[in-house]
Amino acid sequence: MERPILKTRALYKTYLTKGGFFGGGKKRIVALHDLNLDIFRGEIFGLVGESGSGKSTFGRLIIRLEDPDKGEILFEDMDILRLRGDRLRSFRREVQIIFQDPYQSLNPYLSVEDILKEPLQIHKVGDKKERMEILEETMSMVGLVPPSAYIKAYTHQLSGGQRQRVAIARAMVLRPRFLIADEPTSMLDASISAQLFDIFLNFKETYGVTILFITHNLSAANYLCDRVGVLYKGHLVELGRSQEILTRPYHPYTMALLDAVPKFGRCDIPTEFGTLQRQFEGGDESLGCPFFKRCQRAKMVRCSNELPVLLEVEPGHFSSCFYGEEIHKEVMESAACRLGI
Amino acid sequence: MRLLEVRDLALEYRTKKGPFLALEDIQFHVEKGEVLAFVGESGCGKTTLGMSILRLLPENAHILRGEILFEGRDILRLSQEELRRYRWKEVSMIFQAAMNSLNPVKRVGDQIKEAIQTHEPDISKGELKRRVEALFRLVNLPLSRIGDYPHQYSGGMRQRAVIAMALALRPKLIIADEATTALDVIVQDQILKETKLLQKEFGLSFIFISHDIALAFEVADRVAVMYGGRVVEMGSSHDLEDSPTHPYTMALLESYPTLTVERRRLRPIPGDPIKVTGGAKGCRFFMRCPEAEASCKEITPPWVEVGKGHMVSCLRR
Amino acid sequence: MSELGFEGKGPLREAWELFLESSIGKAGLIILSIFALMAIFSFVPPMIDPMYHPMKGVDPEITTSQPPSLRHWLGTDFMGRDILSQLLAGARVAFLVGITAALMSIILGTFLGMLAGYFGGVVDTLLMRTADVIMVLPTLLVILVLASLFKGLSIWSIVIIIALFRWPGVSRVIRAQTLSLKNRPFVEAAKALGASHLRIMMRHLLPNLVPLAFLYMTFRVTAAIVIEAALAFLGFGDPTTVSWGMMLQWVWKTGHMFKAPYWLLPPGICISLITLSFYMIGRAMEQVLDPRLRKDWEG
Ligand SMILES: Nc1ncnc2c1ncn2[C@@H]1O[C@H](COP(=O)(O)OP(=O)(O)OP(=O)(O)O)[C@@H](O)[C@H]1O
Ligand SMILES: Nc1ncnc2c1ncn2[C@@H]1O[C@H](COP(=O)(O)OP(=O)(O)OP(=O)(O)O)[C@@H](O)[C@H]1O
Ligand SMILES: [Mg+2]
Ligand SMILES: [Mg+2]
Numbered sequence: 001m002e003r004p005i006l007k008t009r010a011l012y013k014t015y016l017t018k019g020g021f022f023g024g025g026k027k028r029i030v031a032l033h034d035l036n037l038d039i040f041r042g043e044i045f046g047l048v049g050e051s052g053s054g055k056s057t058f059g060r061l062i063i064r065l066e067d068p069d070k071g072e073i074l075f076e077d078m079d080i081l082r083l084r085g086d087r088l089r090s091f092r093r094e095v096q097i098i099f100q101d102p103y104q105s106l107n108p109y110l111s112v113e114d115i116l117k118e119p120l121q122i123h124k125v126g127d128k129k130e131r132m133e134i135l136e137e138t139m140s141m142v143g144l145v146p147p148s149a150y151i152k153a154y155t156h157q158l159s160g161g162q163r164q165r166v167a168i169a170r171a172m173v174l175r176p177r178f179l180i181a182d183e184p185t186s187m188l189d190a191s192i193s194a195q196l197f198d199i200f201l202n203f204k205e206t207y208g209v210t211i212l213f214i215t216h217n218l219s220a221a222n223y224l225c226d227r228v229g230v231l232y233k234g235h236l237v238e239l240g241r242s243q244e245i246l247t248r249p250y251h252p253y254t255m256a257l258l259d260a261v262p263k264f265g266r267c268d269i270p271t272e273f274g275t276l277q278r279q280f281e282g283g284d285e286s287l288g289c290p291f292f293k294r295c296q297r298a299k300m301v302r303c304s305n306e307l308p309v310l311l312e313v314e315p316g317h318f319s320s321c322f323y324g325e326e327i328h329k330e331v332m333e334s335a336a337c338r339l340g341i
Numbered sequence: 342m343r344l345l346e347v348r349d350l351a352l353e354y355r356t357k358k359g360p361f362l363a364l365e366d367i368q369f370h371v372e373k374g375e376v377l378a379f380v381g382e383s384g385c386g387k388t389t390l391g392m393s394i395l396r397l398l399p400e401n402a403h404i405l406r407g408e409i410l411f412e413g414r415d416i417l418r419l420s421q422e423e424l425r426r427y428r429w430k431e432v433s434m435i436f437q438a439a440m441n442s443l444n445p446v447k448r449v450g451d452q453i454k455e456a457i458q459t460h461e462p463d464i465s466k467g468e469l470k471r472r473v474e475a476l477f478r479l480v481n482l483p484l485s486r487i488g489d490y491p492h493q494y495s496g497g498m499r500q501r502a503v504i505a506m507a508l509a510l511r512p513k514l515i516i517a518d519e520a521t522t523a524l525d526v527i528v529q530d531q532i533l534k535e536t537k538l539l540q541k542e543f544g545l546s547f548i549f550i551s552h553d554i555a556l557a558f559e560v561a562d563r564v565a566v567m568y569g570g571r572v573v574e575m576g577s578s579h580d581l582e583d584s585p586t587h588p589y590t591m592a593l594l595e596s597y598p599t600l601t602v603e604r605r606r607l608r609p610i611p612g613d614p615i616k617v618t619g620g621a622k623g624c625r626f627f628m629r630c631p632e633a634e635a636s637c638k639e640i641t642p643p644w645v646e647v648g649k650g651h652m653v654s655c656l657r658r
Numbered sequence: 659m660s661e662l663g664f665e666g667k668g669p670l671r672e673a674w675e676l677f678l679e680s681s682i683g684k685a686g687l688i689i690l691s692i693f694a695l696m697a698i699f700s701f702v703p704p705m706i707d708p709m710y711h712p713m714k715g716v717d718p719e720i721t722t723s724q725p726p727s728l729r730h731w732l733g734t735d736f737m738g739r740d741i742l743s744q745l746l747a748g749a750r751v752a753f754l755v756g757i758t759a760a761l762m763s764i765i766l767g768t769f770l771g772m773l774a775g776y777f778g779g780v781v782d783t784l785l786m787r788t789a790d791v792i793m794v795l796p797t798l799l800v801i802l803v804l805a806s807l808f809k810g811l812s813i814w815s816i817v818i819i820i821a822l823f824r825w826p827g828v829s830r831v832i833r834a835q836t837l838s839l840k841n842r843p844f845v846e847a848a849k850a851l852g853a854s855h856l857r858i859m860m861r862h863l864l865p866n867l868v869p870l871a872f873l874y875m876t877f878r879v880t881a882a883i884v885i886e887a888a889l890a891f892l893g894f895g896d897p898t899t900v901s902w903g904m905m906l907q908w909v910w911k912t913g914h915m916f917k918a919p920y921w922l923l924p925p926g927i928c929i930s931l932i933t934l935s936f937y938m939i940g941r942a943m944e945q946v947l948d949p950r951l952r953k954d955w956e957g
Pocket of ligand 4: 387388437
């Protein structure tokens, strides 16, 4: 599992926001800041972070819906930003994406059959009979059974959960090796989400698909992912095995995220890490740590002036906080219970 | 006297395909200063219930029977004039996806001002300004952003503005329909904390509607679990979390991922949510229930009290 | 539901069913079908007797305009031609002109608008500037100038000119719609699958644009019919065809405007009614297409 299937090097992406009415006030937003990340073959990698932290941007860059300002993306050691024509098309067979909103991600004028056949038509896979077989097999994989009941349906006849299954099936008909799932269940009920989680786990176990799972739900990441990366304002602030990140965090932002998760499966002394500053006025970026302004533990001068880098704090566990180990030690003592240890 | 009491409420939507019983046999009450949560999957009737308390139902909705008593008055009998006063001043609602419901061409502060002015036309300018500023502080929005337009706010800020709006007339009960579902965890957590403060400080009551059962446990004093237009279990959040009794509640809890260390396999509820037409007898969860027997299909389960104030409607208990 | 399976009922068919529920849509359709029947029956009178030919058939016993009689249900014009058969022939022309001109301008507008919106950049700027220029030219005036230059225009030239001058409005709307569609996840998903531009446009954008284009078509038909009638009335029509505008012009030119209401009213009423019917259909379609008015939960 240790061989990376995907590597990004110093990936940097900015957006120009629309200015005010008279065009003034245009601002450059850094969506991703020098991101270095390796995703291993066959794992489910979770990318977590709050809204606007750059999670979707990362996914869109990898699948070449957008181009970065700087940096490299290597898929199987191949620089995908240079791909053109046929090479790009064959790359597109390997990597697929599932979007958040099942109501927007399917063309309302196509039937389920049309939607699922399209990838096969584009890549000229199989003849009529083979296509039908692939379709039925894929539909069974995502739990649209029996396939014949759904194949003639149009999307508006389906529930949100069923639509998302169709979207997952569309991503899987070409049997890609890498799947990006951008908050695929955040608009669905918990019981439906759980059904979809199992589908993803099955993809990983049966087909060896590598999955980039984008979410802001840490509980879901805990359930599904082997490793997790925590993104804050385009910076990767913590990275490691999901159990480690969620039980023994080093970065104050990760701790703040954990605090915010509704506690459930209670323990006797619910403590909080309390690393998030509640009252804060957003302002311009500083030179230092991106989390500086909201960090309860930030120390003057260093945190506000120097950008911390990602360092290995334990084997395979990286964090980018100057005082991470200090905070970690202090916090782990008081939080032992709430984590059920 | 109880703040809100709903008795034996049943409601149907009349559609071209025939009547659709969206609520049946709904029975609950809300005390002053209490948070009651309604949880259940999409389509189980949560929004419909919220709307009927405000009597803001679509035209094709018909209340078949029941009473909705607010401070002892049956609001199903209020005149239009009384209703207007009752909405907003007594009870207000934060609608599902409300963050997109702000008027895009009006400043946020002005929108809140207008809301107050329409109900209190005699209010002085200075008083009005003070009220709006206090509301902004209450929901933790920076005062410097009072003059901004909605599009200049982030989603979380917009949601706070909507909450401020709901609080503007100091109602006694707020119905929050999926008020934080669209937000990410940190913002959601902040808003919930603020909500709790309000509840404590002003003795506000909340009806908190969500499909997120973990969230409901976190904010609510009591939780009611709905399935297919009926409440199947109701009790304090502790009781429901520690000893869920109805098979549906148990399934719901088991389908929800948690942060605990050992990863238990989730058990998704098989099948799709049902849609009931007409007054079906029997238990609505029958088709998907792992414990169902033949009698469940025939007999509508009565309420059983399994603990103090912990009610469940299942034949097998 | 899932045990039975879903019947393949596309959104267009659903829209059609919704359309049929609207009473103004139905009324519009009924009026329109009456005109369609008139157009079809326009071939009948000349077959009964050559004197009923709308253009060349002259009743040998009549030399002046006559009020309605058993022989001529709506009377005759100044030369003794039958007004009823002219009215029927006029319906045929109205359909030809209205529908072909509208269809051509809509097809042109939809494709150009879609190209501009989808590709953006230079393509967009070029197309939209052209659209702006054409849009500020007054169609009727331009046609009048052309007509006087070429000493009259055939009905088909009129149709083509109307089409060429009436696409910009449509293309603006279609372009705006394309802009909002092209970043929808389903389009992005198609891109991620490696779909070509052509495929994305034809398979994913176009079907989503058709209902809107169709709505505009109903408005364009009206415009085309009115323009043709106006041209004919002003004396720039195709002298070899009988259109309602032509009929009005004959009434006017021969000084029967205030003397022969049986001659003046029928074409006038027909023009108003056919315009009204398309307008009603358009309004009903608007309701079907407007999601806020659409009762989704009844599906
Ligand atoms: N097309 C765009 N134009 C301008 N800014 C953009 C655009 N797309 C994204 N951004 C900005 O880039 C930043 C990162 O956005 P991104 O969508 O990647 O966040 P995210 O982590 O996916 O958030 P969410 O959880 O809300 O989906 C945000 O500040 C966002 O406003
Ligand atoms: N105006 C209406 N006419 C007919 N049926 C309706 C109408 N409004 C809602 N329904 C149906 O009534 C049921 C309950 O709807 P409701 O909106 O109350 O569900 P909900 O629990 O709020 O779901 P969600 O979590 O998706 O918001 C659904 O099956 C819905 O399809
Ligand atoms: Mg995103
Ligand atoms: Mg709802």
